[in-house]
Amino acid sequence: MTGHLPSRPSPARVAMLSMHTSPLDTPGVGDAGGLNVYVAELAHRLGARGVEVDVFTRRRDADSAEITEVSDGYRVIQVAAGPVAPVAKEELPTLVPEFAAGILDGYGDREWDVLHGHYWLSGMAGMIMAERLRVPLVQTMHTMARVKNSNRADDHLTEPSVREHGEAEIVARAAILTANTPDEGEELSHHYGARDDQLAIVPPGVDLEIFHPCDQIQSRERHGIGQDAKIVLFVGRLQPLKAPDVLIDAVAELIKRRPELRETLKLVIIGSPSGPQSTWADALPEAIRDHGLDEQIIVRPHSPRPELFRWYCVADVVGVPSYNESFGLVALEAQACGRPVVATDVGGLRHAVRDGETGLLVAGHDPSRWADALEELIDDPARSRDLGRNGALHAARFSWDNTAAASLAAYARALH
Known part of the structure; x- marks a missing residue:
């Protein structure tokens, strides 16, 4: 690796996992939303800093390319797991082992320095990969079952217990947990027992080139x-x-x-x-x-x-x-x-x-x-x-470049 401090090495290669939705999807369609924007912007900014980023997502469309080179250092890779078709999110947990195996068998020789899971399904796959590859797992939950259940209205569906148990296992085994805000960090501690030394606050950003003051x-x-x-x-x-x-x-x-x-x-x-x-x-x-x-x-x-x-x-x-x-x-x-x-x-x-x-x-x-x-x-x-x-x-204080810098610091902690 190059360009790192002795006590805080910087990753040269990062595998990001976004199993249930692709950063190439349009936000607002299906399960695509803020998570998609987050993954796409973070991967792009890390690539611009010289980090090689592979984003893995589940293949849902037979006509789409297996590998899409998005920008310098950043590519999206679609992995076969289950039917090559949309699958309801609540049915995806059974496909987690196949998704992880598809990455390990097809791309496991990439020798990533850090795995970064986005959402609990990706975190479950990340745990399988981290154990096999002996590399640290950094996890961003984005939303949490116990938090959603505690804030839901009476007519809202309850998040399933399999998700609660999965998130608890991820928290127990991840090297670093990134949270958008200090409040989210407290929720990770309160609901899942996250340790202080696991938590890193990484605020998301906004694309200030697209969204700016207007008349x-x-x-x-x-x-x-x-x-x-x-x-x-x-x-x-x-x-x-x-x-x-x-x-x-x-x-x-x-x-x-x-x-x-x-x-x-x-x-x-x-x-x-x-x-x-x-x-x-x-x-x-x-x-x-x-x-x-x-x-x-x-x-x-x-x-x-x-x-x-x-x-x-x-x-x-x-x-x-x-x-x-x-x-x-x-x-x-x-x-x-x-x-x-x-x-x-x-x-x-x-x-x-x-x-x-x-x-x-x-x-x-x-x-x-x-x-x-x-x-x-x-x-x-x-x-x-x-x-x-x-x-x-x-x-204006929230830029994706700042998010990338905070994420690199979290990765360095995981490596250290």
Whole structure:
């Protein structure tokens, strides 16, 4: 290896595992979301620093290339495990041994310095590989079963015990556990018994070249949107965890209070169904009709990030009503564009959004409280602009280059 300190060696080769979803997938489709962005951006930034990064994912499409060279030093490798077709995430645990064996048998001579698992399924495969290759496993959970179960609503599915047990085993055996925030580190300790010497705080980043401050007036002129419109934006997968229904009910409550807003208030929901409760999204159009808001609420499918940037630019406020987030990349993207955020006072959103400074945090999911927060910002454009300016400065601190640097430090600890 080259370019390392004697006490803290730097890895020359890293194997990243993203079994259930590929960094090549479009966020917002199926199981693709913030994890996909995280893996893709981190691998790209590590490759730019001279680290050779192999990202392994399960092969789901017979027509896609086995190996995709994404950028210097960074490639995505699709491994056969189970049918070459989509498989529900809850059925993937049985394919973990085959996935790990496919990597070891086909690419095990690469002599990686570090394994980096993303999500618990990849961590399970990483444990098999780490034992065989005698290299350290660094694990990023992204979400955790016990945390999700403790924050779920009554009608949300409970995360299965096989996942809880798997995550506990990963925590017991991983060399380093990276957490997005100190709060997530505390959750790893509280729910799974993680040791202090295992934990490394590695905040995610935001692509500041795509998401940056933009002029709302010019953006609306460019896209034919009236300057008097009051636009609330939701971006995310259409699933109970992300809770777009909370914003639907909040907008209905706000218009009920103030009927004059029916002419100007719009809620734009951008996303696609996802997960084992994907049919849950089928009820959203009916809820919109029941509220009589067909003209006020627009539901659009997922969008590539440059198009999301345009929607952030025309919005007045971005709502993130999730029941739990390890961080909340949507909140960070919105702030990078200079837009205030209303988010749930939970998990990583407490770090992504500074309450009263870059946006507002709402306790719980009572539509009346969410209507209060939206009304507060809609009625005070000057304050919204101040929050947006503060948000842009706040988001500028979170770059993927910083994430790569913190990840390299975590790898060095694992090697040491």
